[in-house]
């Protein structure tokens with residue numbers, strides 16, 4: 001079987017060979033429990049400490065500010081529900097945005113049903129939150145603002161540093177879901193000025209089922225799960241050493257790759273966009289033209305459905321929106337929040353590039369999409 005060209009790196013990434021190599025000895029020889037005091041335990045504990053250092057280095061954080069979790073969903077839940085619990089006596093108001101991943105929107109909704117008030121900020125047609133709208137929404141009882149760094153469907157980047165400054169000026173904590181940003185752009189907690197930040201290993205070449213939450217020293221946070229004292233008591237449970245080692249190796253790769261990977265991906269992505277634009281009149285970009293992840297291209301193809309277009313390109317693996325929404329035919333909530341009409345949203349396809357893509361693949365992907373679109377629109381014209 002010829003492998004389809006993979007252009008769905010925002011859904012998940014393959015495990016990088018360097019990451020696989022680093023983690024495998026911890027699935028076999030180095031199986032100890034990091035809490036054990038014998039050599040098997042100390043070997044595992046040292047590896048976990050090294051991994052924590054690598055994740056901290058990627059973010060410009062202190063080692064003790066990294067809490068390992070099972071995924072970005074878990075990190076987001078700890079951030080939202082943990083702050084809510086810790087600060088329930090200060091206030092019961094939370095602010096988020098309309099284009100967040102369900103891993104933020106659903107815990108926010110859950111808090112709403114528990115009696116919290118939740119303000120969901122709108123976005124402009126490029127998918128950005130207006131900092132003035134945040135300033136207007138903050139109240140004396142607001143305890144947390146959670147706004148993502150990069151959107152999973154469009155790649156649009158939020159002005160997080162500015163938003164965090166506004167939140168802090170009002171005495172409110174700021175969380176950002178950076179699951180899509182890490183490894184694709186520089187993510188430094190002090191430049192962003194955030195108190196809490198979410199990472200997902202499988203979005204930057206580590207396995208699925210491992211993530212992290214950055215927690216700035218002194219941030220009020222209570223655990224969601226309770227048990228033993230692992231991860232500063234914030235995420236109890238015996239450490240998943242192989243996956244944590246993998247996350248550390250992936251964080252190192254991401255840090256080193258930031259020198260040239262974003263430039264390479266941007267060039268490939270823009271080449272693909274140019275090729276498609278030349279052949280497809282009426283093609284529309286969804287997302288901010290500049291303030292966008294360098295690997296992400298969300299396009300609305302005129303007169304066809306994104307799903308139908310991809311079905312006509314069997315040699316291409318891409319998606320019509322976030323992987324979490326693939327099954328249904330519902331219009332993407334992100335595109336709806338950006339004001340896209342149903343027709344434009346229906347024609348949307350997300351093409352997200354990664355480190356294994358090359359110019360030959362991009363050329364083949366462009367040809368396949370152009371041929372499929374021309375075929376489908378010709379069929380429509382005949383009908």
Ligand SMILES: Cc1ncc(COP(=O)(O)O)c(C=O)c1O
Pocket residue numbers: 010011071072073074101103148150151152177178179180200202209322323
């Ligand atoms: C922005 C964002 N946040 C959170 C998640 C959830 O990640 P996970 O399924 O690994 O928990 C995703 C996954 O697509 C995402 O894109």
